[in-house]
Amino acid sequence: MCRWAAYRGDPLYLEELVSSPAHSLIEQSHCATRAKTATNGDGFGIAWYGDRPEPGRYRDILPAWSDCNLKSLARQIRSPLFLAHVRAATGGGTRRDNCHPFVFENWSFQHNGQISNFDRLRRPMEAMLDDRLFHARSGTTDSELLFLLAMQFGMAVNPIAAMAEAIGFVEGLSLHLTGSVLVRFTSAFSDGRSLYAIRYATDRKAPTLYASPVGSGNCLVSEPLNDDVDAWREIPDGSAVMIDDTGVHVSPFQPEERAADEARTPAAISA
Amino acid sequence: MCRWAAYRGDPLYLEELVSSPAHSLIEQSHCATRAKTATNGDGFGIAWYGDRPEPGRYRDILPAWSDCNLKSLARQIRSPLFLAHVRAATGGGTRRDNCHPFVFENWSFQHNGQISNFDRLRRPMEAMLDDRLFHARSGTTDSELLFLLAMQFGMAVNPIAAMAEAIGFVEGLSLHLTGSVLVRFTSAFSDGRSLYAIRYATDRKAPTLYASPVGSGNCLVSEPLNDDVDAWREIPDGSAVMIDDTGVHVSPFQPEERAADEARTPAAISA
Amino acid sequence: MCRWAAYRGDPLYLEELVSSPAHSLIEQSHCATRAKTATNGDGFGIAWYGDRPEPGRYRDILPAWSDCNLKSLARQIRSPLFLAHVRAATGGGTRRDNCHPFVFENWSFQHNGQISNFDRLRRPMEAMLDDRLFHARSGTTDSELLFLLAMQFGMAVNPIAAMAEAIGFVEGLSLHLTGSVLVRFTSAFSDGRSLYAIRYATDRKAPTLYASPVGSGNCLVSEPLNDDVDAWREIPDGSAVMIDDTGVHVSPFQPEERAADEARTPAAISA
């Protein structure tokens, strides 16, 4: 179970989410309270938007709590839009290429969750990618592959719909190949302008997602960053979030049913 | 609070302590049960004796649970005498030079515990080392410095007495410079022939130490490696252990009082 | 251009090839003389056979010359059969999973060379692997993929023939997809019993390969380990080497022509 935070608003030092709060991301990485696993010591990463279309990124495989570079960068870098992640590996070795956020062109993506039976689904998922996206894959995680699949399905045009199609496709694939389906998916992603998040799980047990104003902006987190319970609004399971200049917009989310529907037809099953 | 294990006997694969048992050292590093801190993710190390007088050593700063090299080495290397350690940093940054075991010539040393107010004691402790030992210091931990101080005080001739003198010296120094004393010290060390351990604390709250037969040999651990409570004999606070061909020998241990005593006399203060 | 060494014979400390000779592998990694690139600072690895069927392995991404663990392991570990490699990346990022030797079950493999246009060939090469070998792939190099392809083509039964088929397949694929072919391939591999090597290049410009007796055994290297020119026998381009208890056996090597032949037929080209 990973932890993450994301922010959109007036430029904010990354440390305001990453290292300063009572339950900052670094603090959470060392001593988790609400989540299932005790330690997020399998690396970390930050992606932030500055003057260029594509984000900057820093990732490493040390535990976040012991990385001096991270502390210095988080204290120095100020950004109007950034993502930060600490990892507890569920699959994919501990190496930089498997650390979130993942970046493709101007897009960034981070994830807390899992795809059951991913080993069975990986090859056909990779086979869906065109060459450009296939060669962009450098790690072995389910998260990176889901992100690239959403890019393939039109993330640049309609990000929420592309994610819905990607998750629906994976659910359908899983039903075909393993006879069962379980995707848990609480993610944040951005094109450098808006900040998006999704909380969804096949079994309605999606990892938590909270929103809160921070300064003049808004942040989204997997776990509250302090004990001020009134400040944190839980985003319900089955939601998509979009944050832009007009505020925080929450709407219902469900996977694109097409793939799943087809999967349930006899023809598809016999295919 | 670190964790460690040590073995002496017929050659044993390191994995028998490091990765295979129910509460192997790697398992403990991820999810501690009896100890105070939840995670030992600040590096690890192994030192083993083979055909040469000096031990081989492998240390790294990744969490032990995610290091493929450690798993391969522990599965491949078989040794009649070895030490293994997972670290939860109490002081000294996360870097290889601060990972146990420490090695000097044919000696190896690993430690679980702490010296209170070490920042105040470090300079005069380092000043006690002759040039050869001073230049052997490559890290910044209290543990490495205690080890080198014991080398200075005659470890090669009488290891338990040298440790007693080193701890006594540090206690005296602390009383002098800070008006208070607290050393907690549960350690294992070896010259490649015998295996030694000490459990001691100024305040009688020393970290735990257990002994158990393993195969034809004996192991010493900071925490039992499995739930077979009858197999593990707790070594009482204030003990020194020596394991050689004739078995496991436990004797009372207390720091060499001279330094502390002198510290309390006006003569010593004026010296 | 990578460098490597391999040994088979009576147990030898790894340092006899890795760090002790005038032009030891570590020395070569820092300051190359005969090879084209000046520095092999993109990681290193060793694989050695001990008491188990599968080899031990240690790899890291630091330059070999600055890794204290490597020096200690090479000085401590003695083996009758081992491979050692220093890397200068031609493709595939600098990370442990891309460091040689690669290991699958009891097999180990290391390589100096390249496949031109590998980006175009990677997907169809990966598609040839059955699920078990596909999931064993953890890096992104052409070398690891060639090795797994040879495993797919029967390495366990006839290693030289499997390599010939793998290289022939890649050459055919390259002709199909890019209209040109260039494979340069100087490699060593072992099943834990015999030591094999191949020196081959499509354009007859294969990286060098030398053999020499060392102690009671034999070693194979990409570059001589000292200036004793009489001691090192150059293995000609287009050769396969097999070292077992009966000595060093060199035979002509060429890729399995079938794939390449098919590639040259009009039918294949129009396919």
Added chain:
Amino acid sequence: MCRWAAYRGDPLYLEELVSSPAHSLIEQSHCATRAKTATNGDGFGIAWYGDRPEPGRYRDILPAWSDCNLKSLARQIRSPLFLAHVRAATGGGTRRDNCHPFVFENWSFQHNGQISNFDRLRRPMEAMLDDRLFHARSGTTDSELLFLLAMQFGMAVNPIAAMAEAIGFVEGLSLHLTGSVLVRFTSAFSDGRSLYAIRYATDRKAPTLYASPVGSGNCLVSEPLNDDVDAWREIPDGSAVMIDDTGVHVSPFQPEERAADEARTPAAISA
């Protein structure tokens, strides 16, 4: 022999010195042309000033050419004043704490050169530091210690004079303890407002130092960043450089003679 670059002027992306030029610092790290050693693969570091008094810093022990984080940071971070360094270790192990730039409060420092017989001088040099500076020392290099010594000698008040005193002190110490003296010292340092550099060697063989306008600002480098020979002005041996809003100021530099002079007098020896 290390390589470095430093800049002061209107905000500039770090990549303009670090990765973009023909002979960028990263390029130099891989394939040196003018310098004595072929490879600077023992780590790297950047320190840059932003909105805070103290600089941000990123250091790592990988070769600069293979670090994706460095490339992303250098492309994203824009600063009016920064230092960048690639390391070829002459002493002090390969670890983050030994990578330049060194930072203390608002000061940053990087160095190319060496102190002969540093092992003999290290203890008395460290003994000169007050507790605050002593505890700030986390590595083992001569460079970091020279920097802290200059802080001790009044860097904050008069940086060039403090460096002159530090170098003079070390030269005197070396004469005392070893009977010979050799300091080579080409360094850059900053308080976040002005950029300073010194080129000096006891034997008049100081590592090179060049200055050049870059955009609206100025940069100082150990080696020119491109082949435009007219653009690069060599700073002569025995010079101090100060760059502020009024331009580049070069003045003669020699170590503070007092320490060295005293060292030659009987009184000083008996002191």
